[in-house]
Amino acid sequence: MAPDRNLFVLITGASSGIGAALAEVYARRGGRLALFARRRERLGEVAARCLAAGASEARVLVGDHTRPEDVAQAVTALASWPRIDRAYLNAGGAAGTDGDHFVDCCAAGNQTGSSFSAAIADGVMRLNYSGHLYWLDPLLARMAAQGGGTIAVTGSMAADGALPRSGPYTASKLALRALVDGLRFEAEPRGIRLCLIEPGYVATEMTTGVHFRMPFLRSADEAAAAFVRGVEAGVPVIRFPWQLSLLNRLTSLVPRSLRTLWWRQVLAPLK
Ligand SMILES: NC(=O)c1ccc[n+]([C@@H]2O[C@H](COP(=O)([O-])OP(=O)(O)OC[C@H]3O[C@@H](n4cnc5c(N)ncnc54)[C@H](OP(=O)(O)O)[C@@H]3O)[C@@H](O)[C@H]2O)c1
Structure with missing residues (x-):
């Protein structure tokens, strides 16, 4: 990828992992980055x-994307940028909120039979679906006004397909x-x-x-390189690794x- 010191890139969920x-991929290219997540210290390290x-x-940019006011504040902070060229809405995970506690919805026991929790399942939906809506609304408007961009x-x-104990996570990603x-149909005519x-x-x-044992497990660096390659080439759906996609x-x-x-059969020993 050619260096571009004037490429403005927003990444949510940037404090760890894929984000x-x-x-770091765009940093090596010299880009201008805005990094959004909840953990300030981790964002500072990145x-x-x-x-x-x-x-x-x-x-x-510190915030929780399930809180519209946090996203609005981050959007306001980005008003000083002349444009946003790329927005990676990447925040998410398998944790749902159950009152004050964050719980892994894929952990053994949490989504089986009587231990099902509507609060956890709802939290996962807010994390992996609703949070993105709060970003999409202002980003689509801003990119349309600036004449294009990529989200x-x-x-x-x-x-x-849902695996045992991952129903809420699968539902949110589906x-x-x-x-x-x-949205792609509405965004494309506006250059987005x-x-x-x-x-x-x-x-x-x-x-x-x-x-x-996770099949075809890859590192975050390998995954990020593949995703950036796909995004920069304008591929509408980028799945990595191809082996798991095919399987x-x-x-x-x-x-x-x-x-x-x-x-x-496969998951019986985990009960
Ligand atoms: N790892 C996998 O195998 C895999 C597979 C398929 C899809 N994904 C997806 O890839 C994305 C990145 O996950 P990852 O694997 O890189 O895991 P990760 O290391 O746990 O990263 C998740 C990121 O999301 C942020 N985040 C979580 N809740 C947030 C909230 N409410 N508001 C703002 N930021 C929040 C976290 O930062 P803070 O905690 O600092 O907020 C962190 O930066 C997620 O959408 C995940 O569902 C991952």
Whole structure:
């Protein structure tokens, strides 16, 4: 990728994992970065790494994207930028809120039978779906006004089909896929490209506690490089790695009853 010191890039969920790795790719290109997430200290560390790697600017924006007022504040802070060329809406995860406690909705026991929690499932939906809406609204307006731009939203290959204990997460990413696919039709005539990023398994904080062997696990750096390549080439749906994407596509051809039987066998020891 050619260096561009005047490329303005916003990344949400930039304090760790894929988002931090995306930031470093654009930093090496010399871009101007705005990094949004809740943990100020972690964002500061990522910003320092980006500046050392060549970023022309690394702005820290602290906020929770499930809170519209936090997103509005971040959008106001970005008004001083002449434009936003790329917006990676990447914040998300498998944690839902249950009152004051954040709980991993994929952790054993939380989404099985009687331990199902509507509050957790709703929290996951707000994290992986609603939070993006608060960003999309002002970003679409701003990019239309500036004559174009690219918005890349991080979904998940989990949207290909629900696994045991991951129903709420899969539902949230499936909703996001439908949203982006639909919005693309409205955005394109206004010069805005919408990309849907669907990672397979990536080694990040989110997958640290996963209880099974993750097939085709990749590093955050490998994933970020593939996503930036796809976004810069204008690919509308970017799935990485291709091996898991293919496996999921083939699996979807197997009758649902057989798939369910198989998952019961595979995950039985985890109960
Ligand atoms: N890792 C995988 O295997 C995998 C697979 C498919 C899809 N994904 C998706 O990839 C994206 C990035 O995840 P990751 O794997 O890089 O995990 P990660 O290291 O846990 O990163 C998640 C990022 O989202 C931020 N975040 C979480 N809740 C937030 C909130 N309410 N408001 C603002 N920021 C928030 C976190 O920062 P703070 O905690 O500082 O807010 C962090 O920067 C997520 O959308 C995830 O669903 C990951």
